[in-house]
Amino acid sequence: MNALKKLQSISEKNKSMLCLGLDIDLRRVPKSCDESPKGLFRFAARIIEATSDIVAAYKPNMAFYEALGPDGLSLLKMICRRIPSETVIILDGKRGDIGNTAEFYARAVFEVYGADWTTVNPYMGYDSIRPFLEYKDKGTFVLCLTSNPGALDFQRQEIKYKPLYLHVAHKVASWNKEGNLGLVVGATYPEQLVNIRQVAENMPILIPGVGAQGGDLKKAVIAGTDSFKKPAIINVSRSVLYASGEDDFDQAARSAVEKLNGEINSLRKSRTDQ
């Protein structure tokens, strides 16, 4: 089964287009968890246990694990193994290097950690992304328009009357011969998301920036899916993962996901009833 089908299949089964970011931040993990790799694994395992029937994907961001040194990468590997096999793993690394080197990054995310999808940076162009595409049953989301203030510095600059991020979207659509590419577009830009959704054809869009970063969930869902006609996945991280600082963190995370799923599903109902 290819990566897009896997994403659609779990999304239908769990009635969810949510992805939960597994960004383990020692400053925010509840005090009742100990900070050893074992303690952090238990924290993640309880979060997964409490939410795996109501999310479509988990997205560990590699930065949080790298900062813990080699043991952090062992922790990441254990967490990836704990994720149920039908659930999608999006390993968020935003990697990008010349072709010869990108091969090694692709091997790391898809073979060492067993991710279904990953994220890459487009700045270095096609040959930096090709080694990822060669894993035909795996998927790659390319950064297009990100949710942070720095998106203004380059991504929104105009090249021939079109912002750079739209050039990226067009190029990525043209590279998508195997149907295993997607785009990353921040929820903080719902208007731009409408334009990108048109260029993206049938590619899935990964939409971070809802929650702690302030993106509007409803606008992002409608724009990202073209009113539920195209695939998109909404990522939430900190607002769910650290919904409670007490030992009920797993149930608090579940409640937060249920609330978001409810909002999306009632929106879907009102739109498809029209």
Add this chain to the structure above:
Amino acid sequence: MNALKKLQSISEKNKSMLCLGLDIDLRRVPKSCDESPKGLFRFAARIIEATSDIVAAYKPNMAFYEALGPDGLSLLKMICRRIPSETVIILDGKRGDIGNTAEFYARAVFEVYGADWTTVNPYMGYDSIRPFLEYKDKGTFVLCLTSNPGALDFQRQEIKYKPLYLHVAHKVASWNKEGNLGLVVGATYPEQLVNIRQVAENMPILIPGVGAQGGDLKKAVIAGTDSFKKPAIINVSRSVLYASGEDDFDQAARSAVEKLNGEINSLRKSRTDQ
């Protein structure tokens, strides 16, 4: 001592502006080395032993270590510790993520692995780079114009009559309040390197792409240093590291570095005599 001074000091001491890429590729490591982490460490340690008095820096690229899983990161840590403390470590990760996450990447390269310099990707803009700058005694090279074919896809596209990579160079120069930024510019574009050198003011330029990638050493050195008036560092990886497939690989690497140093130093002599 800040990162730029450290680079200049070792460069003067060893009469070298060369950086040796430590890209451990199992397919190319001499057959006499065993492929366990211990065997790979011995390979790297012998290369360092044979070259540390004639290079200014070592540049491990994180991709090669990540592909070996958590053990590969332990190997990277051991290799970084083996590099003499006066020699510069450039940990090449080309990372980039939103500010909250970039903090963790910065911590990994500077604190876990003790790098003096690292590389980052500019696509996500200032807030993705700022956490690196906050390490005032550490240095950060920002990708500007890379040596691979994909540089054509976005970096060389024009925004307001100037290619994207020059906008990046200007922005990075404006962010360089603490004197701890640099640029990465491939040796494969000597003409563009002349323009970037002007914009870069006193920032050092890291120049990969000499050797296996076909960049012209002499042109790159002259353009990158503005005829030895500005700081630059030339990276060589595969052509030196795998100069011999036999057990004399360390001495072959030394000879290859000596040859390149000789070419650069005779060029410097002929230029400064003029």
